[in-house]
Amino acid sequence: MEQARKITVFGATGKIGSDLIQLFSDAKIPVTAVTRSLKRAIPLPFVQWHQADMAHEEQLIPAIAEGGGVFLTSGPSPDFIQEQTNVIRAAQRAGVAHLVKLSSGEAYASSPLFIPRMHGLVETALTQADIPYTILRSNGMMQNWLGDLAESVRKERKFHESTGDGKRAYVDKRDVAEVAFNCLTKPKNHYVKTYFLTGGEAVNYNDVAAAISSVVQQPVAYVPISLEESRREMEQQNLPPALIETFIAYDTAQRNGEKALVTDCVSKLLGRPPRTIDQFFADHADCFR
Numbered sequence: 001m002e003q004a005r006k007i008t009v010f011g012a013t014g015k016i017g018s019d020l021i022q023l024f025s026d027a028k029i030p031v032t033a034v035t036r037s038l039k040r041a042i043p044l045p046f047v048q049w050h051q052a053d054m055a056h057e058e059q060l061i062p063a064i065a066e067g068g069g070v071f072l073t074s075g076p077s078p079d080f081i082q083e084q085t086n087v088i089r090a091a092q093r094a095g096v097a098h099l100v101k102l103s104s105g106e107a108y109a110s111s112p113l114f115i116p117r118m119h120g121l122v123e124t125a126l127t128q129a130d131i132p133y134t135i136l137r138s139n140g141m142m143q144n145w146l147g148d149l150a151e152s153v154r155k156e157r158k159f160h161e162s163t164g165d166g167k168r169a170y171v172d173k174r175d176v177a178e179v180a181f182n183c184l185t186k187p188k189n190h191y192v193k194t195y196f197l198t199g200g201e202a203v204n205y206n207d208v209a210a211a212i213s214s215v216v217q218q219p220v221a222y223v224p225i226s227l228e229e230s231r232r233e234m235e236q237q238n239l240p241p242a243l244i245e246t247f248i249a250y251d252t253a254q255r256n257g258e259k260a261l262v263t264d265c266v267s268k269l270l271g272r273p274p275r276t277i278d279q280f281f282a283d284h285a286d287c288f289r
């Protein structure tokens, strides 16, 4: 391991951030974890919590160490671009040595779609800042299945999706967090790099249903629905229109077989194959029983 640097993790209470601070804690490497509310702080050895809001650049400076490293993630929100740009500016002012940004497999500054555009614009700000950076573009994560899909399987032994037979190489968020940990602790190998992180195999929802059936030891059915039905469902759930348009575009592309790309980034960066969907469902079996 290279010389230890002070690391700051933004989004430390979130899906990837919480895994990442656990990895630092397990490795006995001190880390600063940022949250807007210390009530959400998870007490862990070697983790020091800091309360700050990415909406306010001045609050961020004290959390960031000169010559240190920063991990940047936050959930989609109307102020996402401004807030993540504030972190980049604060990191530059503090004189950080490396910033790792969690991005999306779909990141285009000129995209008409909300999530690709918000990540694309922040990526542009980062590449134009004077900070050595690493961008982790994550494919869709397996952990998304722990919400509505798992509930539907528990209740009805079936679930629905609008991607037809289209495949995607979903990635386990634990692999994404391990990649982030490696990049932050051995930064020199990863300066000015963008990695597209996928699972090891593109799968469709027939494959997912078979993997869940095997774990719960009962038949679980995948019920394909149309894009129009999916849109109506998201409207009934009151999702913001910008997110609905993004998710419909993602599902359309997957239906059309345009999202099956598999990369070797995770296996090269971790020195082992990515976790499979079978491993994922075995590890989370109780959520689907």
Ligand SMILES: NC(=O)c1ccc[n+]([C@@H]2O[C@H](COP(=O)([O-])OP(=O)(O)OC[C@H]3O[C@@H](n4cnc5c(N)ncnc54)[C@H](OP(=O)(O)O)[C@@H]3O)[C@@H](O)[C@H]2O)c1
Pocket (backbone or CB within 6 Å): 010, 011, 012, 013, 014, 015, 016, 017, 034, 035, 036, 037, 040, 052, 053, 054, 055, 073, 074, 075, 076, 083, 102, 103, 104, 105, 115, 137, 138, 139, 140, 141, 142, 144
């Ligand atoms: N899910 C996927 O399949 C997938 C795939 C590719 C990329 N991504 C990207 O992954 C990222 C994470 O999304 P998620 O929905 O899973 O969210 P999340 O990581 O579970 O949670 C959001 C985190 O952001 C922090 N945060 C939000 N606004 C903040 C602010 N103003 N100041 C300080 N902290 C703030 C929250 O901290 P507090 O609430 O504690 O303050 C929380 O820790 C997104 O950028 C998403 O586009 C997701």
